[in-house]
Amino acid sequence: MTWLIPPLIFFYGAFLCLFVGRTQRTFITLLAPVIALVSLLMLPMGNMAQVQFLGFELIFIRLDKLAFVFSLIFIIAAFLAAIYAWHVNDKIQQVSTLLYAGAALGGVLAGDLISLFLYWEITAVASVFLIWARRTPAAYATGMRYLLIQVGSGVLLLAGLLVHYNDTGSILFEHMGLVSTGTLLIFLAFGIKCAFPLMHNWLQDAYPAATVTGTVVLSSFTTKMAVYALARGYAGEEILIYIGAVMTLFPIFFAEIENDLRKVLAYSLNNQLGFMVVGVGIGTELALNGTAAHAFCHILYKSLLFMSVGAVLYRTGTSKASELGGLYKTMPITMVCCLVGAASISAFPLFSGFISKSLILDASAKNGYYLVWFALVVASAGVLSHSGIKIPYFTFFAHDSGKRPAEAPMHMRIAMIITASLCVIIGVFPSLLYQLLPYDVAYKPYTTSHVLAQMQLLCFALLAFVFLMIKGIHPPEVRGINLDSDWVYRKILPTTLSAWAASAMSVANTWRIGLQTQASEWIIGIRRLSSPGGLLAKGWGVNSMVFVVTLLLLLVLFLNLF
Amino acid sequence: MAIVMNGKKITAAFAWVESPTAVHMAIKILAGLCALLFLLDIIIHRHTYVPGEGMWGFYTFTGFFAFTLIVLGAKQLRSWILRDENYYGEQSVDSEEYPTSQLDIQNEPAVDRENDQ
C-alpha cells in the first residue's frame, strides 16, 4: 500500500510519460488523477507510509479532514486540467504537470517537515517547466526568476526546519505558531509561496508567462499548498489576519489597471488568497472551515477563469484586454463559462464563492475584527470590479475588436463546462462541500438577510460600474506594464549595477579610487577573474602553482612553530 | 439574429447584447433591481454582527462607493506606475507575442452547420 499512495501514482504517471507516445501520455494524464482519487479514498485516516531517513522518521501520509479536503480538490483540479490540456503534445509539459500535481498532493499529505520540504522543492522545480515550455527567451528569464524565488522559499524552509529541529528535537509538521527563529523562517518560507504582500510578485510575473494550459495548472497548486501549510502550522496567528487583509486589498488596484487578462487573474488570485489567509489568522473552527471551503471553491473558479481566458488566447493569440472584445459572437460557450466563473469569484448567491467567502467574513465579524471585516467587504466589491466585470466584459463584449475566432476546441469546452457545473452545484447545494470540511459546520449561507446584503453590495457595485462607464471615468484598457515590487529586482538592481559598472569604467580612468568604483570593479573583476582565461580559471603555469605552494608551506610552518 | 462576415452568416445567440435598446433595457433592469434592493433594506431586518452593519443602506453605499473609490484609486495608481511594454526589455513576456506554434488560431470561425444549409 505504501507504494500506491496518491502522490506516488502521479509520479509513476510522470515516469511512464517519459517513454510512451502522445496518445498514451494524454490518457496517463487523465488516468493518474482517477487512480489517485481511488487510492485517496481507500486510505484510512491517520499516519502511514512512515519511512526512516537519515535517522528521522518521515511520515509521508498524514490524513485528516483538513488534508483530505485539500487532497481531494488537488486531484479534481489535476483531472480538469488534464481534460483541458487534451490537445497538448509536449512531453515536458505533461511530465511536469504530473510531477507538480503529485508533489503538491504530497506536500498536503506530508506529516513531517522534511517530507514537506521535499515536496516543496519538487513543486518549485516541476512547475517552472510549465513556464519554460513557452519556449521564448522572455519566458526563460521569467522562469528563472520564478525558480529562484521558489527555491529560495525552499531554502528558507530547510533552514527553518533545521533550526526548529535544533530547538525542539521534533520534525513533526504540527501547529507551531510564531515562537522562535526557526518557526519564523518556516513562516517566511510559507509566506513566499503564499504570495504575502511584497513577496507576491513572482505570481504575477510568472503565471501570465506560462503556456495556455500551464497557467491553469499553476493556478491550482503552489499557493493553495502554502495556504494549507499555514493553516496547519500557524492557525490563529494574529498577524496573519492583517497580512491577509492587506492581501485582499492591494492587488485589486493593480488588477483594475492591468491589461494582460492572465495577469489580472493572477492579481485576483492574490486577492482571493488574502481571504484564506485571514481565515487562517482567525483560526477558529468556523474560520478554518472557511479557509478550506474557499480554497476548494477558489481552485475551481480560478481554473475556470484561466481556462476561458486561455481558450481565448489559444484561439486569438493574445490575452490582452486592449486587443480583445466582441468575442461573444463566436465563442458563446466560453463566454458563458467565463461568466459563471466571474459570478462565482464575485460571490453571487447560488455560485460557489458565495458559500465559502461568507464563512470567513462571518468568522471575522464574530471575533470582533471589525476593521478587517470591513476591508473584506470592500475587497468583495473590488473582486467584482476586476474578475467579475473586467474579465468577461473586455474579452467578450465592450468594443468589437473585429476578431472572429472559432469557438474553443471540444475538449476545452468540456473541461470548462464541467468546472462551471461544479461551481454552480456547490453554490446551490452547499452541504455537499460543507460535509467535507475539517470541522462540523452548522452554518446556513442562504438566509434572507445574508443574500440581501450580498445582492445589495454587488448590484450597487455594478451600478457604479455602469455609472462610471457612461460618464467615461472608468479607465480604458491600454497596453503597458504596471510597476510592482518586482521593479526592485528587475529594474533598480540591474540598472544600478550596470550604472555602477559604467561609471566605474569612466571614473576609474580619472579617479581610480572611490567606493563606487571599488564595488563595480569587484563585479567586473569577478567576471573577469572567473571566465575562462581569467586568473582563477586559466591553466596556471608551474611557476605560480609552486609559488603558492611555497607560500602556504611557509605560512603553515610559521603558524605551527611560532 | 445573425452577423454577416466574409459573406458567411454566423449565428450568435447573444447578438442581442449589442443592440442599444437591449443595453438600455439592461441598465434599466439593473437600476430597478437596485431600487428594489434598496427598498427591501427598509422592510427586511438583517442580522448583524458588526456595529453599523445594520445601518440603513449600509451595503448599498459600501458597494457603490467602494467600487468607485477602487476605480478612481486605480486610475491614479496607473498614472504613477504605467510604463511602456518594453520597459523590462527582453526579460518580460508582456512585450512579446505568444508563440503561435503552440496555438490554434482560427480567426475564420467554423461556420454553423444549421445555418449553412
Added chain:
Amino acid sequence: MIATQLPALQIIIPLFAAPIIVLVRRSELAWIIAVVANLMCVLVAWKLLGLVNEQGIIRYSLGGWAAPTGIEYYVDSVNAPLLLLVAAISAIVLLYAYHSVKKSVDSNKHYLFYAAWMLCLSGLLGMLITGDAFNVFVFLEISSLSTYMLIAFGSDRRALTASFRYLVLGSIGASFILIGIGFLYAATGSLNMLDLAQRIPDASSERAILVAFSFISIGLMIKSAIFPLHAWLANAYHHAPITVTAFLAGTATKVSLYVFLRFLFSVFGTQYNFEYLLFNVILLPAAVLGFLIMSVVAVFQTDLRRMLAYSSVAQIGYIVAGISLATQAGLTAGYVHIINHAMIKTALFMSVGCIIYRLGHAHRPSLDNLIQTMPLTCAAFIISGLSLIGVPLTVGFVSKFTLIGAAMEKGWWMMAALVLVSSVLAIIYIGRVADVMLFRKQRLPNPIPQGRNEAPLSMLVPMYGLIFMSLYLGVYGSKTLAVASEAATQLLGGFR
C-alpha cells in the same frame, strides 16, 4: 586460506595485471584482462568489507614480517568502504571505457593505457589499505606516475602540458609527504601508523612533529586539490581522456583525502591542539573560500569538463569543511560526501564522455537542444546534476543535509549559510547546461547528424548502473550515513 590473504590480493591482482597486459599487447584482450582483474578487486574489497563488519579490524603483515618492523596492511571501517568504492568506480568506468578509449586513444597504445590504469588502481588501493607511513608514499608515487601517463594520453596537445604541470606539482606534494615522514621517523623511530600514533604523544621533540605535520598537510592538500592548491586539477581533468577524468574524479582526490584523514586524526590524534590551528586558520578558510570561489568560477566556464573540474574543487571544499569541524557529525558529513561525490562526479563525467564520444567536444554553447539527439545522455547528466546540487532524494542531499546539520550543531551558522549560497551557485551552473540541452533552439550549425544518435550501449549501461546505485543510496541515505558514522567514530577514537 585465501581469506587470510585478502589484503595482499587487493593490491597484487591489479599490480600483476599490469605486466600481463603489457605482455599481451592486443588491445581487446588487454581490456578484458583489466576488467577481469578489476572485477576480482571489487570482489576482494567486498569480502574485506564483509570481514570487517563481521570481525572488526583486520591486520595483515606483509611477507610475515610483524609490525612495526614489517609493512602492515590495516583494514578497518574507515578504509574498507573506500576500498570497495574505488574498486567499484574503477570497474564501472573501465567497463564504460572500451568504446571511448577505442575512439580517443591510438589503438597500438591501448595496452599501455590499460596497464597504466591497473598500476594506478593498485597504487590507489595501496594508499587506502596500507598501515605504513612510508608505504603510503610509495603507493602514492605508483598511482601518481601512472596518472601522469594516463593524462598524457589525451588527444589534445594541451594534455601534455597539463600532465607535466601535474607531474611537477604532484612530485612536490609527494616530496613534502616524504619530508614529513622523515621527520616523523626522526622523532619517533617508527614508520608504522599505529606505532606512530602511540609514540607521537611522548615524542622527544615536539618541533619535529610539528614540522612533519606541516609538510604532510601541505603535501596532501596538493594531492587532494584543496583550494588554493587546486590549480593542477582543472587542466588535468579538462585535457585527459574523458574516461581517465571520470576515473580520477571519483578516486584519486578521494583517496588523498582519506590519507589526509588518517594522518590528521588517527596518527596525530585529536588531543594535539596544534591541528586546531591548522583547522581554523588554514583548512577552514581554504574550504569555505574553495567552495564559494570555485562555484563562481564553474558558473563562467563554457567547457563542461572544465566546469565540472572546478565544481570538483568546490565539492572537495565541502568535504574539507566537514573534516575541519573535527566533530563526530562533521567527520560523518565529510566522509559521506567523499563517497557520494565520487559517485556523482564520476557519473557526470561519464555522461560528458558520451557527449564527447558523439560530438567530439563538450562546449556548452554548441549543445543546443541535445535532448533531441541524445536523450538518455542528457537525462543522465541532469539527474546527476540534480544530485550535485543536492536535491532531496539524491545522495547530494544526504551530504549537504548532514554537513549543514553538523555546522549548526557546532554553532557555525555562517558556514551553514555559505554552503547554501554555494548550492545556489551549483543550481546556476548545472541549470545553464540543462537549459541549453533542453530548451535552446539550435544556434550553431550542428556537425552531428540529426535524429537519435545516442552513445553506444556499452557506455550507457555502466553509466546508468552508477546512477541507479547513487539514486538508491540517495533514497536510503541512512545506509551510507551509518557507514560514515562508524568511520567517523573510528577516526576520532584513534587506532584500536
Added chain:
Amino acid sequence: MNTILGLYNYWIVIILMMAGLYILIARYNLIKKIIGLSVFQTSIFYLYITMGKVDGGTAPILLDEPASYSNPLVHVLILTAIVVGVATTAVALALIVRIYESYDTIEEDEIKAIEMQEQDS
C-alpha cells in the same frame, strides 16, 4: 655559532631545497624545471641519510662484535625514494620531448601564450 655550523648538514638540505623551489618558480625552461625538481628531491635524500648517521658509527654490515653503526633503514627508504625520483624524471623528460614535438618550444611562457590563443579561438 655551534648551532649554525654544527648543523651544517641540515643547512645544506635547506639550501638545496630552497634552490630547487626557486628554480621551479623562477625558470620557464621545462628542462631547468626538472633539474630544479631533482635538486629539490635530492635535498630530501640528504635529509634522510643525515638523519641516520651516527657519529663514529660504521656501515651496518654483519660484524663479529657489537659496534655502533648508522641506521640502515633510512638507506633502504631512500633507495626507494631515489628510484621513484628517477622514474619521475624519466616520465617528465619523456613528456618534455612530446611537448617539444607538438609545441616546438619548451619555454613555458611561450607554451602558455599558445594555449591562451587556442582557448580563445
